Amino acid sequence: MSATARGAAYDVRDLGRADEGRRRTEWAERSMPVLRILRERFSRERPLAGRRLSACLHVTTETANLAVTLKAGGADVALCASNPLSTQDDVAAHLVRDHGIKVFAIKGEDHATYYEHIRAALAHRPDITMDDGADLVGALHMIALNRLDDLEPPVRRWVETLAAVDRKSLVSGVLGSTEETTTGVIRLRAMAKDGVLQFPVIAVNDSDTKHLFDNRYGTGQSTLDGIMRATNLLLAGSTVVVAGYGWCGRGFALRVRGAGANVLVTEIDPLKALEAQMDGYRVVPMAEAARVGDLFVTLTGNVNVIRLEHMRAMKEGAVLANSGHFNVEIDLAGLKGAATGPTAVREFVDEWRLDGKRLFVLADGRLINLAAAEGHPASVMDMSFANQALAAEFVVQRGAMLAKDVHRIPAELDREIARLKLQAMGVTIDTLTPEQQKYLASWDLGT
Numbered sequence: 087m088s089a090t091a092r093g094a095a096y097d098v099r100d101l102g103r104a105d106e107g108r109r110r111t112e113w114a115e116r117s118m119p120v121l122r123i124l125r126e127r128f129s130r131e132r133p134l135a136g137r138r139l140s141a142c143l144h145v146t147t148e149t150a151n152l153a154v155t156l157k158a159g160g161a162d163v164a165l166c167a168s169n170p171l172s173t174q175d176d177v178a179a180h181l182v183r184d185h186g187i188k189v190f191a192i193k194g195e196d197h198a199t200y201y202e203h204i205r206a207a208l209a210h211r212p213d214i215t216m217d218d219g220a221d222l223v224g225a226l227h228m229i230a231l232n233r234l235d236d237l238e239p240p241v242r243r244w245v246e247t248l249a250a251v252d253r254k255s256l257v258s259g260v261l262g263s264t265e266e267t268t269t270g271v272i273r274l275r276a277m278a279k280d281g282v283l284q285f286p287v288i289a290v291n292d293s294d295t296k297h298l299f300d301n302r303y304g305t306g307q308s309t310l311d312g313i314m315r316a317t318n319l320l321l322a323g324s325t326v327v328v329a330g331y332g333w334c335g336r337g338f339a340l341r342v343r344g345a346g347a348n349v350l351v352t353e354i355d356p357l358k359a360l361e362a363q364m365d366g367y368r369v370v371p372m373a374e375a376a377r378v379g380d381l382f383v384t385l386t387g388n389v390n391v392i393r394l395e396h397m398r399a400m401k402e403g404a405v406l407a408n409s410g411h412f413n414v415e416i417d418l419a420g421l422k423g424a425a426t427g428p429t430a431v432r433e434f435v436d437e438w439r440l441d442g443k444r445l446f447v448l449a450d451g452r453l454i455n456l457a458a459a460e461g462h463p464a465s466v467m468d469m470s471f472a473n474q475a476l477a478a479e480f481v482v483q484r485g486a487m488l489a490k491d492v493h494r495i496p497a498e499l500d501r502e503i504a505r506l507k508l509q510a511m512g513v514t515i516d517t518l519t520p521e522q523q524k525y526l527a528s529w530d531l532g533t
């Protein structure tokens with residue numbers, strides 16, 4: 087564990103890498119025109135002035151552009167990682183050195199350091215939290231419900247030093263929160279359903295300009311990118327099993343088919359399964375897919391989707407990867423109990439020996455696109471993070487009036503992001519004529 091001194095202003099690997107991080111962040115910025123427009127407005131209007139904002143996001147070049155935008159809006163920003171493997175150390179250094187942002191994130195940090203960094207983000211005493219997977223909000227709720235045993239030790243030890251009144255104000259001081267991903271939104275809806283949600287949350291993932299593009303095209307491309315960088319395998323002619331045909335699964339299946347693979351899809355939802363079948367994929371249960379797949383990729387947000395019984399049925403040399411939020415989709419504990427290994431054969435590729443066969447697990451089952459590649463292309467994160475910036479502004483403007491529930495940003499803001507993105511791409515579209523407006527608004531015009 088790295089020694090993050092209590093009250094330290096940051097914890098990054100090497101400030102000497104800041105120039106590299108600055109150049110790469112500027113490269114990403116070129117593809118983020120919507121966020122740029124927002125940054126310019128935020129600099130003028132300062133909608134987040136005086137607000138402390140703690141963000142738990144993948145520390146990438148795109149996130150750096152979001153953090154700078156939030157700071158331009160007046161926020162005092164602390165940033166920790168939402169995954170121990172996704173941090174880009176040069177970017178973390180750049181944000182600290184060039185923007186004074188309090189970054190607590192080191193690529194490959196161990197479990198204890200990961201939570202020590204979450205502690206640091208909570209100790210920033212945020213008015214607004216921004217999550218990708220609900221780790222900050224999850225910890226705040228364990229504090230609110232006095233379930234300290236459910237906190238990870240670095241957070242629990244710190245909370246135990248706080249007086250009851252301070253613990254209370256830590257939670258009650260949060261005006262609202264924003265959540266980036268499907269898995270986080272599922273957790274938050276469960277909290278709202280149980281009546282324990284302590285403040286309103288904006289589900290950025292629910293915006294059309296987020297999940298239709300980020301989850302589908304972003305995950306589709308970057309998951310393929312991560313697998314290619316980790317393995318350099320040829321996809322053409324191979325059999326790829328895609329578990330889950332939601333937004334992420336659809337995008338990945340499309341890209342991997344484009345690379346020439348035979349794609350099998352596994353699902354548990356009849357509608358999604360039907361859609362996959364009619365999109366031209368073969369839909370089979372995992373037990374059947376296990377016997378024929380060369381590469382298995384989970385994108386479900388669910389737990390133990392590939393279990394030991396499936397791994398025992400796999401072919402010699404099968405490769406397993408996950409691009410769902412948490413590293414729970416492949417039953418690694420089951421594999422570790424039954425197999426020998428791992429042997430690291432190259433970066434992000436572990437070999438396991440099971441029943442005399444070799445199986446290869448990528449990035450220890452963590453998000454492959456962020457562990458082995460750089461996450462989504464900036465152009466798609468432009469829209470996701472425009473949503474985040476607008477959601478933070480919305481929390482400041484409306485948080486006090488919103489119910490303690492999970493909300494979307496208003497539909498007109500969602501459409502405005504799409505309009506700005508089209509404009510930046512040089513795409514123009516038609517507008518309704520007065521006659522068409524009337525026609526669409528009436529019920530008495532027929533054949």
Ligand SMILES: NC(=O)c1ccc[n+]([C@@H]2O[C@H](COP(=O)([O-])OP(=O)(O)OC[C@H]3O[C@@H](n4cnc5c(N)ncnc54)[C@H](O)[C@@H]3O)[C@@H](O)[C@H]2O)c1
Pocket residue numbers: 267268269270297300301305329330331332333334335352353354355358385386387388391409410411412453454455462
């Ligand atoms: N890698 C990334 O960068 C990235 C980006 C966005 C979202 N995510 C994460 O990816 C996961 C999926 O997100 P999504 O937006 O596609 O969600 P989604 O809800 O649209 O799709 C998930 C699909 O998985 C299916 N599923 C659930 N359990 C299954 C099982 N046992 N077997 C087969 N299919 C099963 C569901 O029926 C659903 O169709 C989430 O954890 C999300 O947080 C990752």
